[in-house]
Amino acid sequence: MAAYDDDLLREQVVSAWRPRARDGGVRFHPAWHDLPAQERTRAYDEAASARKLEAALDPEGLSATARAVLARIRLPSR
Numbered sequence: 001m002a003a004y005d006d007d008l009l010r011e012q013v014v015s016a017w018r019p020r021a022r023d024g025g026v027r028f029h030p031a032w033h034d035l036p037a038q039e040r041t042r043a044y045d046e047a048a049s050a051r052k053l054e055a056a057l058d059p060e061g062l063s064a065t066a067r068a069v070l071a072r073i074r075l076p077s078r
Contacts, residue, residue, distance in 0.1 A: 006039050013043040014050055016064035024072075 012031040019027045035043060051063035062070070 010043045
């Protein structure tokens, strides 16, 4: 069962979604802290590959992470 749990946690960590703090800052994905060290390394490698694939498929060459950062930068001042 632990291997399945690690696979599920790693899949969550590899996704581009991250929770936000009250001040708008980006936080670590909660599943990150539940992964063993070896699985964190694997998740990092898989996330890097996923971002490259996203960028390769995007007309502007941007990953989901890059799009999220640009959206935050382009927000009008409040």
